[in-house]
Amino acid sequence: MSLYDVIINKIKQIQDSDKEGGPVTNITASSTLAAEITLLSSILVVVIMLRYYSNALMVIAVLLVIGIIVFAMPIMPKLKKEQNDSLNSMIFYAILILGIITTLFYWGSLNV
Amino acid sequence: MIIDPQLGSFFTAGALIIIGLFAALFIDNLIKKVIGLLFIADGVNLFIVTMGYKAGGIVYVFLPGMTVDWFAQNASYPLPFALVLTSIVIGASTLAVMLSLIIILYKKHGSIKASKILGEKGNQTQSKTPGDKI
Amino acid sequence: MNPLIPLMVIIPIACALILNLFHTKDRTVKIIAIIIAIILPSIPLFTNYGYHYFGGYAPLIENPALAQGLPVSITASALNVFHPAITYYFGSAQQIFMVVLGIIAFLAILTSLSETRKPSGVYAFLMFMGVASMSAIILTDDIFNLYVFFEIIAVTQVGIVVASKVKGNMETALKYMIIGSIASPLLLLGVALLLGVTGNVNITDIIYSIKTGLVNPQSPVLLMACGLIIFGWLYAAGLPPFHTIKSEIYSRALPHGAALLQAFSVFTLVAIGLIIIKIFAFFPFANVFIVGISVIAMILSITMALMQTDFKRIIGFLAVGELGYIGIGLGLGTAASITAGLFQAINEAIITAFLFIGFGTILYKTRESDIRKLGGIMVEMPKVTLLVLLSGLAMAGVPPLNAFQSKLMLIQSSLSAGVPELGIIMILLSIVTFMTFMKAFYAIYMRPKPSTLKIIDSNIPKATIFSLVVFLILCIILGLFPQIATSYLQPLANSLI
Numbered sequence: 001m002s003l004y005d006v007i008i009n010k011i012k013q014i015q016d017s018d019k020e021g022g023p024v025t026n027i028t029a030s031s032t033l034a035a036e037i038t039l040l041s042s043i044l045v046v047v048i049m050l051r052y053y054s055n056a057l058m059v060i061a062v063l064l065v066i067g068i069i070v071f072a073m074p075i076m077p078k079l080k081k082e083q084n085d086s087l088n089s090m091i092f093y094a095i096l097i098l099g100i101i102t103t104l105f106y107w108g109s110l111n112v
Numbered sequence: 113m114i115i116d117p118q119l120g121s122f123f124t125a126g127a128l129i130i131i132g133l134f135a136a137l138f139i140d141n142l143i144k145k146v147i148g149l150l151f152i153a154d155g156v157n158l159f160i161v162t163m164g165y166k167a168g169g170i171v172y173v174f175l176p177g178m179t180v181d182w183f184a185q186n187a188s189y190p191l192p193f194a195l196v197l198t199s200i201v202i203g204a205s206t207l208a209v210m211l212s213l214i215i216i217l218y219k220k221h222g223s224i225k226a227s228k229i230l231g232e233k234g235n236q237t238q239s240k241t242p243g244d245k246i
Numbered sequence: 247m248n249p250l251i252p253l254m255v256i257i258p259i260a261c262a263l264i265l266n267l268f269h270t271k272d273r274t275v276k277i278i279a280i281i282i283a284i285i286l287p288s289i290p291l292f293t294n295y296g297y298h299y300f301g302g303y304a305p306l307i308e309n310p311a312l313a314q315g316l317p318v319s320i321t322a323s324a325l326n327v328f329h330p331a332i333t334y335y336f337g338s339a340q341q342i343f344m345v346v347l348g349i350i351a352f353l354a355i356l357t358s359l360s361e362t363r364k365p366s367g368v369y370a371f372l373m374f375m376g377v378a379s380m381s382a383i384i385l386t387d388d389i390f391n392l393y394v395f396f397e398i399i400a401v402t403q404v405g406i407v408v409a410s411k412v413k414g415n416m417e418t419a420l421k422y423m424i425i426g427s428i429a430s431p432l433l434l435l436g437v438a439l440l441l442g443v444t445g446n447v448n449i450t451d452i453i454y455s456i457k458t459g460l461v462n463p464q465s466p467v468l469l470m471a472c473g474l475i476i477f478g479w480l481y482a483a484g485l486p487p488f489h490t491i492k493s494e495i496y497s498r499a500l501p502h503g504a505a506l507l508q509a510f511s512v513f514t515l516v517a518i519g520l521i522i523i524k525i526f527a528f529f530p531f532a533n534v535f536i537v538g539i540s541v542i543a544m545i546l547s548i549t550m551a552l553m554q555t556d557f558k559r560i561i562g563f564l565a566v567g568e569l570g571y572i573g574i575g576l577g578l579g580t581a582a583s584i585t586a587g588l589f590q591a592i593n594e595a596i597i598t599a600f601l602f603i604g605f606g607t608i609l610y611k612t613r614e615s616d617i618r619k620l621g622g623i624m625v626e627m628p629k630v631t632l633l634v635l636l637s638g639l640a641m642a643g644v645p646p647l648n649a650f651q652s653k654l655m656l657i658q659s660s661l662s663a664g665v666p667e668l669g670i671i672m673i674l675l676s677i678v679t680f681m682t683f684m685k686a687f688y689a690i691y692m693r694p695k696p697s698t699l700k701i702i703d704s705n706i707p708k709a710t711i712f713s714l715v716v717f718l719i720l721c722i723i724l725g726l727f728p729q730i731a732t733s734y735l736q737p738l739a740n741s742l743i
Contacts, residue, residue: 046541048667094481095428133428149428
């Protein structure tokens with residue numbers, strides 16, 4: 001079995017387990033795969049931007065991201081489940097980001 | 113020890129904002145959630161009012177007999193009070209819209225639980241009849 | 247003083263109130279709405295650049311008659327240059343934004359009047375009120391005034407969604423309001439902190455205080471204000487974590503409503519984004535954060551768009567994803583990148599409105615928005631299909647259409663700013679944007695028609711076709727002659743750095 005089939009089967013498996021999405025068609029499976037590849041490649045490019053701060057940090061981050069990719073494939077179905085339309089998760093993420101922004105701007109910028 | 117009124121007021125404002133955020137995150141009853149959200153807005157309003165406070169200051173009305181310099185040194189700062197008035201009005205109108213939406217949703221679903229009517233499954237829908245008549 | 251500047255806000259508000267009164271008189275509503283909608287984009291064309299002072303007067307330095315009797319303690323201090331009024335500024339960039347907003351509003355209102363069976367005064371009220379608040383947000387130089395209109399626009403957006411009768415709209419509207427009531431008080435808190443530090447709400451004066459050292463720029467309170475204003479900005483523009491609710495809002499509105507809503511988001515993003523980079527120019531981390539959140543917005547929204555099955559949601563997510571391009575342009579902070587970002591904002595507002603109204607014709611014909619249940623529409627309406635295809639090409643940045651020019655400018659400016667990675671991400675994601683669009687396009691138009699799909703036998707209104715053609719013409723003109731827009735935007739970008 002080729003690598004492509006392994007990934008497609010895994011995607012179908014995960015989507016089958018969540019029943020609301022309707023039947024899994026080829027078009028949904030392949031668009032999930034495309035989204036997955038887009039996500040991974042763009043995250044890798046983003047991580048490379050860390051070189052403006054420190055080269056060593058970039059190398060570590062790239063290796064870390066590749067490691068995560070290998071173990072957490074496929075990420076996209078999980079990410080979709082995380083970004084759902086429920087009010088509670090939206091508020092949770094809003095307040096989480098508020099916390100991150102406050103921390104970064106208030107404490108993070110004092111000591112740079 | 114008597115705490116400085118301005119400092120105490122700032123702490124109260126901060127506490128209100130944090131209570132509001134807590135309520136928004138953890139309370140499931142929509143009416144209570146909305147009350148919590150109102151706490152955030154009230155906390156911010158209190159914060160702004162407190163900013164205009166000046167210990168021992170006078171009301172910012174320029175009366176005959178005052179010199180400009182004396183007035184500038186002693187009057188409290190009027191701008192925050194003007195802003196708060198506007199902000200309270202805005203808060204009241206958004207509150208009215210939110211409560212009316214909750215009433216409509218209660219009639220539709222028979223519940224005011226956020227997890228039930230605004231949860232993941234509550235509104236997974238496709239549009240059916242758009243555009244007929246508004 | 248320029249009498250036409252306040253009219254840009256007052257006319258739509260007055261019109262909105264009148265339309266609300268005439269709610270049941272259909273003919274009157276239609277006539278008034280169309281006349282005012284034509285006037286909207288034409289006022290900014292005839293307005294001279296300048297300031298307008300609401301409820302106050304010009305700074306003392308420009309007003310020697312008033313300054314005469316005042317003590318030296320006022321005229322010799324910074325109070326001499328402060329603006330004691332709610333100041334509106336109308337310059338060349340504001341002019342082109344107002345014209346584009348006016349055109350989109352006109353076409354959206356025209357489409358809504360022709361596609362709904364019975365024109366609704368209340369719906370027109372909401373649309374005009376939204377346009378009025380948006381104009382104020384673009385023009386104002388007063389950060390508290392901006393907050394007031396920010397709240398009004400949030401309520402009108404909710405109103406447009408509630409009026410749509412799409413299933414699930416009430417729930418979405420309430421969610422948007424609840425999340426809004428977390429974000430907007432925090433924006434107000436940011437404004438309050440700025441007021442506390444500088445004693446001022448006028449943006450020009452705040453910048454003056456910071457630049458001349460009246461205020462310590464490294465004050466942590468000022469940095470906190472920056473963080474809170476950025477949080478409010480994320481909510482207004484729909485960048486993460488608000489991309490899910492924003493795309494949901496678009497998908498629960500009627501197509502013409504969504505076309506207007508996305509224009510509001512784009513212009514709010516630009517207006518507040520410009521304020522952030524103007525006030526916090528001394529603080530480079532703000533720019534880094536803006537670029538970072540924009541990249542995250544692009545990645546998350548475009549990958550989420552690929553996963554959706556409802557075409558309105560697909561365009562909603564794509565619209566949010568495209569906002570990231572504008573954010574990158576603003577965040578890079580060079581004159582070229584800011585010009586490119588602002589140009590991208592204009593293009594994006596036009597193209598997304600084009601897409602929403604174009605795809606709206608499917609709803610008109612089938613009342614169905616799930617791409618799994620659609621197919622074979624091309625046979626039914628070949629002309630509209632061509633227009634929709636062109637809108638998708640425009641969004642992806644295919645020459646000679648307008649987004650090609652702005653995306654090219656963005657990529658060039660990211661290269662010259664020394665961040666080629668951003669250019670790579672932008673190219674990659676515009677390819678994926680096109681793929682997402684083609685997926686929806688194929689499923690809706692080119693696949694054989696499913697037997698369960700019922701097509702309503704009514705022609706697409708001529709007004710809708712007219713709107714689509716106007717959008718296409720705008721795309722082509724801006725694509726062939728980008729200097730029409732950039733020459734208006736350049737002065738603003740140059741003044742920022």
